Amino acid sequence: MALIELKDLNKTYNNGQPLHVLKGINLSIERGEFVSIMGASGSGKSTLLNILGILDNYDTGTYTLDGTLIKDLTERQSADYRNRMIGFVFQSFNLINFKTAVENVELPLYYQGVPRRRRHELAMEYLEKLGLTQWASHFPNEMSGGQKQRVAIARALITHPQIILADEPTGALDSKTSVEVMQLLKQLNKEEGITIIVVTHESGVANETDKIIHIKDGIIGQIEENAHHDAWGGPLMK
Amino acid sequence: MRIEIIHEIASSLRNNKLRTALTGFAVSWGIFLLIALLGAGNGLMNSFMGNMQEFISQSITVEGWRTSMPYQGYKEGRDIQLDQADLLYTKGPRWQGTIENVSLATDFTGTTLSLNGYSVAGSIRGVMPDYQEQEKIRMSSGRFLNRDDIREKRKSIVVSSAQAKELLPKNPEKLVGKWVNVGNIAYRVVGIYSTDESNMTRLCAIPYSTYKGIYSPNDKIEAISFTVKGPETLEEHRAFEKEYTGGLKARHHIAPDDNRGLWVDNGYTNNLEMHKAARMIRTALWILGILTLVSGIVGVSNIMLITVKERTHEFGIRKAIGAKPGAILKLIIAESISITAVFGYIGMFMGMVACQIMDKTVAQDAINIGGQEIRMLVNPNVGLDVALEATLLLIIAGTLAGAIPAWKAARVKPIEALRAD
Numbered sequence: 001m002a003l004i005e006l007k008d009l010n011k012t013y014n015n016g017q018p019l020h021v022l023k024g025i026n027l028s029i030e031r032g033e034f035v036s037i038m039g040a041s042g043s044g045k046s047t048l049l050n051i052l053g054i055l056d057n058y059d060t061g062t063y064t065l066d067g068t069l070i071k072d073l074t075e076r077q078s079a080d081y082r083n084r085m086i087g088f089v090f091q092s093f094n095l096i097n098f099k100t101a102v103e104n105v106e107l108p109l110y111y112q113g114v115p116r117r118r119r120h121e122l123a124m125e126y127l128e129k130l131g132l133t134q135w136a137s138h139f140p141n142e143m144s145g146g147q148k149q150r151v152a153i154a155r156a157l158i159t160h161p162q163i164i165l166a167d168e169p170t171g172a173l174d175s176k177t178s179v180e181v182m183q184l185l186k187q188l189n190k191e192e193g194i195t196i197i198v199v200t201h202e203s204g205v206a207n208e209t210d211k212i213i214h215i216k217d218g219i220i221g222q223i224e225e226n227a228h229h230d231a232w233g234g235p236l237m238k
Numbered sequence: 239m240r241i242e243i244i245h246e247i248a249s250s251l252r253n254n255k256l257r258t259a260l261t262g263f264a265v266s267w268g269i270f271l272l273i274a275l276l277g278a279g280n281g282l283m284n285s286f287m288g289n290m291q292e293f294i295s296q297s298i299t300v301e302g303w304r305t306s307m308p309y310q311g312y313k314e315g316r317d318i319q320l321d322q323a324d325l326l327y328t329k330g331p332r333w334q335g336t337i338e339n340v341s342l343a344t345d346f347t348g349t350t351l352s353l354n355g356y357s358v359a360g361s362i363r364g365v366m367p368d369y370q371e372q373e374k375i376r377m378s379s380g381r382f383l384n385r386d387d388i389r390e391k392r393k394s395i396v397v398s399s400a401q402a403k404e405l406l407p408k409n410p411e412k413l414v415g416k417w418v419n420v421g422n423i424a425y426r427v428v429g430i431y432s433t434d435e436s437n438m439t440r441l442c443a444i445p446y447s448t449y450k451g452i453y454s455p456n457d458k459i460e461a462i463s464f465t466v467k468g469p470e471t472l473e474e475h476r477a478f479e480k481e482y483t484g485g486l487k488a489r490h491h492i493a494p495d496d497n498r499g500l501w502v503d504n505g506y507t508n509n510l511e512m513h514k515a516a517r518m519i520r521t522a523l524w525i526l527g528i529l530t531l532v533s534g535i536v537g538v539s540n541i542m543l544i545t546v547k548e549r550t551h552e553f554g555i556r557k558a559i560g561a562k563p564g565a566i567l568k569l570i571i572a573e574s575i576s577i578t579a580v581f582g583y584i585g586m587f588m589g590m591v592a593c594q595i596m597d598k599t600v601a602q603d604a605i606n607i608g609g610q611e612i613r614m615l616v617n618p619n620v621g622l623d624v625a626l627e628a629t630l631l632l633i634i635a636g637t638l639a640g641a642i643p644a645w646k647a648a649r650v651k652p653i654e655a656l657r658a659d
Contacts, residue, residue: 055558055653075563083560094555094656098249110242111560155559 001067002028003162003195004052009061011047021047022058023218029197031162034189036198036206039215046167048215049199053086053165054078066162083111087156087164091171093148095140095155102127102136105155112159126154130184146177153184157194164188166198170205182208247573250545258577261541265578265635266585268534269628272527273589273620274596279523281593281601281618283516288616296505297339297372298479300486301461303501309493318490318499320459327485328462336478340464341366342446351401351442353418358404360397361440362420364449364460372463375443380414380429387428387445395425396443398433423452472510479504528631535578535635542574542643553647554655563648570647574640575633582632586625593619 004027011022021044029035039045050056051063054070063070065085073081088094095104102123109119127136130150140148149169156164166185170178186208188194198209206212207226214221251258302318329340342365351360369375370382378399387394395418402410405418410430417424425444469475483500486492492499546553553566601615 050653053558055656056651079557079560079562082558088558090656094558096552096555098253107556108559111556111562111565116241159560 001064003031003033003066004029005062005064007062007064009051009058009063011044011051011056011058021218022051024061025218025220027213027220029163029195031195032189032193034186034196034198034210035213036200036209036211037213037215038200038203038206040201043215044218045199045201045215049165049167049197052163052197053088054082079111083108084159085162087159087161089149089152089156089164089166089169091168093140093145093152093172095148095151097140100137100139101132101143101151104140104151105158108155108159122158123154126158127151130154144177145173146180149173149177149181150184153181153188157188161194163195163197166196168200169198170200170202178205243569243572244576246569247576250549250573251577254545257541257544261537261577262581262584264537265531265534265581265632266588268527268531269582269585269632270589270592271530272524272628273586273624274592275523275527276520276620276624277589277593277618278596278615279519280620281596281615283519284616284618285613287512287516288613296374296509297463297465298482298505299461299463299503300483301501301503302490303498305492305496306498307493307496309496310491312491318492320462320486321457322459323457324486324489325459325462327489328464328482332485333482336466336468337464337482338467339368339372340462341368341372342459342462349421351397351405351418351420353405353413353416356405356407358401359440360401360420360442362449362453363441363443364446364453365443366446369443369463372465376432377429378432379411380427382429382431383443383445388447391447391451392445393423393425393448394428394445395420396429396431397427398441399430400433401440401442402427402430466506469506472507472514475504475506475510479507531631531635535639538574538577538636538639539642541577542570542640543646545573546570546643546647550647550650550655550658553650554652554658557652558656567644567648570644571637571640574644575636578632578636578639579629582628582635586628590620 006025006027009022009025010020013019013021025048037045037048047056051058052065054065054073057072065081068081070078070081095101096107099107102120105123105126106119109122114122124133124136127133130153132147132150132154135143135147135151140151143151153164164185169185170181173181182205185196185198189196189210196209198205200206210226212224212226214224300320302320305312305314305316305318308314325340325342328337349360349362351358365383366388367383367385370377375382375396377396380396382396383394386392397405397413397418399410402413406413406416413427414430415427417426419425420442431443466475466478469478479502483502484494486500487494487496490499553561556566596615596618601613601618604613
């Protein structure tokens with residue numbers, strides 16, 4: 001069974017006028033895949049990502065994550081699933097400003113109840129992996145965009161999630177840093193076998209992934225296999 | 239886990255210094271007023287009780303009065319005179335074990351004490367030696383009347399220090415042993431009682447037997463005094479008084495519900511009622527203090543609401559990475575309790591300092607009322623019990639102040655929180 005299974009997923013927003021955002025999404029993503037979801041703004045890609053990340057609920061259909069049906073969960077349950085199964089990487093990093101890099105990375109483990117010393121050790125390990133050891137006690141506003149995003153990736157990785165959901169991970173970065181971050185995600189996918197889903201509207205970013213899922217007007221369009229992008233070795237387009 | 243919360247609270251408060259200071263001031267002020275009010279109230283009460291203790295004796299005195307109701311064929315307005323039979327009733331087996339230290343007193347008012355051309359007004363009371371204990375009379379020199387005075391019907395007299403001062407202005411203590419004229423009879427002064435804080439400055443005591451022989455040769459008794467053992471509560475004392483006077487009323491044909499036939503001065507019920515009044519004053523002070531504190535709590539609640547609004551995005555991040563609603567709730571309430579507790583303790587400390595200042599200044603001033611030195615405040619302080627109660631109050635207040643904001647923060651959906659700025 002696939003890691004992620006979406007069957008006839010529908011979502012309507014009811015803010016005054018009903019807005020049918022997702023119109024029957026069917027999608028399956030296997031373990032270890034590196035996938036991008038591409039679409040213009042208003043296509044429903046962000047809504048899809050929020051549902052995949054258990055940040056939002058859906059109306060009809062089913063969403064199964066690693067064999068668990070994700071439906072009608074309480075706030076407690078969804079918080080628990082998010083904590084254990086999903087790592088988030090956001091466009092605006094979403095680090096907590098009054099916490100140092102290492103404290104930010106520790107935070108998911110704090111909510112798991114991991115003892116202070118143990119989670120500090122683990123956080124330092126991940127920061128080292130991402131080459132940020134000397135930045136551990138710095139606050140986010142003392143770091144560059146690329147460094148912040150790497151801290152965010154470390155925070156996403158620390159709980160060994162089933163999937164990493166990256167929402168426009170390069171949206172706030174310059175092109176050079178964007179390449180570095182995408183290389184890092186690619187490396188994590190290849191070397192650690194982590195399933196990564198990137199949501200983007202930039203074809204250059206999507207091109208770095210193995211599979212591009214096009215979404216338009218709430219419906220999955222073309223699914224593009226992109227297995228040989230590495231061979232081209234072309235520079236990342238912005 | 240605990241350290242983490244303290245750390246988070248500290249950084250959150252550091253980021254908003256002015257806001258924290260203003261809120262903190264409101265709470266500090268509330269607690270300060272509570273403690274200062276209670277301290278001053280305690281001081282006032284100590285003074286009030288201290289002064290009253292001088293008058294209120296732990297005894298019951300019964301005297302005959304004038305009826306206000308017709309009963310059993312007797313008309314109203316009849317003077318009641320106690321006699322030896324009432325004394326026997328009081329000492330009788332019915333009250334064995336309850337009534338103790340029975341003594342008698344009789345009064346002869348409006349006479350003059352004179353010595354070597356000096357004179358002072360006086361009122362003579364014939365008493366038993368137990369009278370000193372019952373009325374808490376303190377001797378400044380000499381002794382009180384004793385058994386020998388009674389048995390031998392001696393012409394001994396105990397005068398007040400105020401009278402001694404009038405009779406022998408240069409050296410009042412030397413009056414002990416001297417003979418003074420009371421009307422046209424000479425009495426030997428055996429002691430002088432202290433009148434520093436008492437208003438009974440005109441009263442002189444002579445042996446009951448002497449009094450009876452000279453001023454009241456028949457069976458009449460002016461007053462019967464005794465102490466009581468057994469009743470503890472106000473209700474029990476009232477019940478005892480009703481039962482005891484019931485017997486006297488029956489003997490003198492006074493209507494059972496006529497309160498004017500006998501004059502009863504019950505030191506026990508007076509004392510208990512005074513304590514009850516003191517408790518009510520204390521309660522009123524607590525209520526005032528707590529109402530003041532409420533404004534502080536509303537302030538904290540207000541600030542926490544703003545804090546929650548400003549930190550919505552942060553809570554969104556926390557929720558996205560796995561914070562359960564309960565964790566957010568706990569964080570806000572802990573922050574609220576921290577603000578209230580820290581600033582509350584500052585206020586409590588200042589309040590106690592204010593109490594100490596009151597003790598050193600106002601409490602040292604005594605005012606003179608009718609020859610008595612009265613200190614407005616005596617030991618104006620709050621005890622450890624009040625400090626503990628106030629601590630508990632602060633924790634409850636902090637929880638209440640944080641409850642609504644915390645609930646709002648815990649309830650907001652992560653997706654909405656992440657969208658907020």
